[in-house]
Amino acid sequence: MQVQDMKPEDVTGDYREQTFTFFDGTKRKVLVCDEEVPYPEGRLIVSVTDPSGIITHVNKSFVEMSGFSEEELLGAGHYILRHPDMPPAAFKDLWDTVRAGKKWSGYVKNLRKDGKFYWVYATVVANVRDGNVKSYTSVRRKPSRKKIQECEALYPTLF
Amino acid sequence: MTYQFTVSPDFGPSHIAGWQIFNTFLQRKLSEAIHFELYDSFDAQHKAIAEDNVDLIYANPYDAAMLVRDKGFVAIAKPQDKADEAMIVVNAESPIQSVEDLQPGSKIATTDDPDVHMMGMIMLEPADLDTSNVELKQCDSYILIAKELLRGTSDVGFFLEESFQDMSAIVREQLRSLVTSQIYIIQHSLLLGPALADRKEEIAQIILSMNDDEKGKGVLDSLGIKGWEHLEQEDVEFMIDLMSTLVE
Numbered sequence: 001m002q003v004q005d006m007k008p009e010d011v012t013g014d015y016r017e018q019t020f021t022f023f024d025g026t027k028r029k030v031l032v033c034d035e036e037v038p039y040p041e042g043r044l045i046v047s048v049t050d051p052s053g054i055i056t057h058v059n060k061s062f063v064e065m066s067g068f069s070e071e072e073l074l075g076a077g078h079y080i081l082r083h084p085d086m087p088p089a090a091f092k093d094l095w096d097t098v099r100a101g102k103k104w105s106g107y108v109k110n111l112r113k114d115g116k117f118y119w120v121y122a123t124v125v126a127n128v129r130d131g132n133v134k135s136y137t138s139v140r141r142k143p144s145r146k147k148i149q150e151c152e153a154l155y156p157t158l159f
Numbered sequence: 160m161t162y163q164f165t166v167s168p169d170f171g172p173s174h175i176a177g178w179q180i181f182n183t184f185l186q187r188k189l190s191e192a193i194h195f196e197l198y199d200s201f202d203a204q205h206k207a208i209a210e211d212n213v214d215l216i217y218a219n220p221y222d223a224a225m226l227v228r229d230k231g232f233v234a235i236a237k238p239q240d241k242a243d244e245a246m247i248v249v250n251a252e253s254p255i256q257s258v259e260d261l262q263p264g265s266k267i268a269t270t271d272d273p274d275v276h277m278m279g280m281i282m283l284e285p286a287d288l289d290t291s292n293v294e295l296k297q298c299d300s301y302i303l304i305a306k307e308l309l310r311g312t313s314d315v316g317f318f319l320e321e322s323f324q325d326m327s328a329i330v331r332e333q334l335r336s337l338v339t340s341q342i343y344i345i346q347h348s349l350l351l352g353p354a355l356a357d358r359k360e361e362i363a364q365i366i367l368s369m370n371d372d373e374k375g376k377g378v379l380d381s382l383g384i385k386g387w388e389h390l391e392q393e394d395v396e397f398m399i400d401l402m403s404t405l406v407e
Contacts, residue, residue: 039285040341041338042244042282042338042339042340042341042342043340043341043342044340044342044401046344046401048397059343059344060343061341103403103404121284123404123405124404125400125403125404127396127397127400129396137397137400137401137404138404139401139404139405141281141284141405142282142284142285143284143285144284144285144286144287145259145285146287147287
């Protein structure tokens, strides 16, 4: 799956380095700085992946908030946005839920290309056509600050 | 056989005549009898759909899922450059400066326009507001929502952006927008029911070429739209999937 290590020249300010090993064995070095980018007012961030999690469509808000170009995003694994503060259990729950044909919703801290982060309230649904799951659509919206604070306290306990 | 055409009840009253003209235009082009029926509420329209009394509809995006997935309607076209966007609006003198300033117990003026109401409620979520902790007041029109805000009997109102912009400058100047959605892909669409499905190509061709002659252009002017864009079935399916992520 196409996912490159993050590069120091893309990151602004101080950062810490961490290496992920994803469920499929892919490794990725991420550079993380603790600066939040506010969620844009009134927008939805939308993406579509194929059943294996490869990004096949992104909207303009997705491109702007991720810091990547559309070309970099299309064909990449959705874990290009994975932030090391997100517990793997959250994503396991996501995939278990949508593969069971149900809608998943949750609060997610996403990592940008520049090492900064943004919080979203994400909902993922399966796109069923002629009885088969063709893809998954993920739609993010602006979360409540109170819920983010609850997640900031909860998520470190789930590792 | 007389076919039935209807329009989502949330369009502006200034365009009623336009839809009648559109219906006449379509009847002549198709050489078919088409009855134009307007319903004064979403409930009345839903009842007609449930009874299979609608063959062609300019549908609210909220209803698209039911029409396409339960009733077998197919997509034909969508208006150019006319996405449905919602606004959260307050009285210009209100101390509320952002959505996050709103508190539980806020009085919200809304309409029965389902997609605007849904988008409005989503835009209140950052303030931890939902139907359980706000007071909703349903109004029959957007101008009544404006009155609610001007009188101070509601704290905020949900508007379809287009309807807000259609109000007089005097009214708009006394109101202030807190946030406007920028979703782009939620929009009304023309959908064909099963009884007309075999005429899909013909109807699409008539509608998509309305800009090619003066009569067609005149009809578009009276509808307040620039023209129609081809709508693939997958486009409307994608919109339905997206809408499903927004409803509980």
